[in-house]
Amino acid sequence: MSDIALELSGIEKVYNRGKAGEVQVLRGIDLTLKAGEAVALVAPSGAGKSTLLHIAGLLDQPDTGTVRIGGEAMHDQPDRRRTAVRRDQVGFVYQFHHLLPEFSAEENIVLPQLANGVARAPARARATDLLGSVGVSDRAGHRPAALSGGEQQRVAFCRALANSPRVLLADEPTGNLDPETSDRVFGAMMDLVRQTGLAALVATHNMELAARMDRVVRLEAGQLVTG
Numbered sequence: 001m002s003d004i005a006l007e008l009s010g011i012e013k014v015y016n017r018g019k020a021g022e023v024q025v026l027r028g029i030d031l032t033l034k035a036g037e038a039v040a041l042v043a044p045s046g047a048g049k050s051t052l053l054h055i056a057g058l059l060d061q062p063d064t065g066t067v068r069i070g071g072e073a074m075h076d077q078p079d080r081r082r083t084a085v086r087r088d089q090v091g092f093v094y095q096f097h098h099l100l101p102e103f104s105a106e107e108n109i110v111l112p113q114l115a116n117g118v119a120r121a122p123a124r125a126r127a128t129d130l131l132g133s134v135g136v137s138d139r140a141g142h143r144p145a146a147l148s149g150g151e152q153q154r155v156a157f158c159r160a161l162a163n164s165p166r167v168l169l170a171d172e173p174t175g176n177l178d179p180e181t182s183d184r185v186f187g188a189m190m191d192l193v194r195q196t197g198l199a200a201l202v203a204t205h206n207m208e209l210a211a212r213m214d215r216v217v218r219l220e221a222g223q224l225v226t227g
Contacts, residue, residue, distance in 0.1 A: 100144075
């Protein structure tokens with residue numbers, strides 16, 4: 001198995017703004033993430049970081065360029081294969097947790113596994129392990145509304161890892177948390193990255209947190225700049 005979890009090569013994306021004309025958001029993006037590596041993606045609002053994450057996570061197609069996950073090129077794959085890879089090998093975490101409100105924390109982690117063909121007993125066991133690893137096992141039976149913001153986001157990380165993905169993509173995952181809670185949630189995320197060996201690409205405005213990752217890349221004028 002390749003230790004390259006995610007590779008972006010020559011990624012370009014142009015949006016047609018109607019009368020405003022075309023806007024090129026991404027210009028020849030090249031980026032490689034190894035297993036167990038956490039990379040911070042820093043960019044001002046509107047610079048295209050969400051577009052880049054969506055392309056990396058197979059939610060959107062680039063106009064040109066190639067996305068490889070685990071060495072497999074995805075640009076010419078049928079939709080069914082792209083969906084399977086996205087489900088099995090990519091985990092997403094956003095600024096807002098997007099947990100299903102009618103289900104408990106544990107159930108939010110069990111459900112993606114059931115959808116992926118895992119039996120209920122091992123799915124619950126994995127949910128228990130994940131919740132314990134981020135320090136919220138005592139909140140397993142609570143619905144999202146009964147959890148604090150930090151607890152909700154830690155459960156969201158657990159849900160993203162439910163099916164043991166190869167790649168974690170996070171878009172401002174601590175952006176709506178206070179500094180103390182943000183630090184605690186970020187620490188839990190980094191622990192999960194180190195424990196599981198997945199590759200994480202994390203978009204953030206928080207330079208203090210970015211500096212604690214393995215690398216920082218900046219998106220400027222549609223291109224990536226290291227450092």
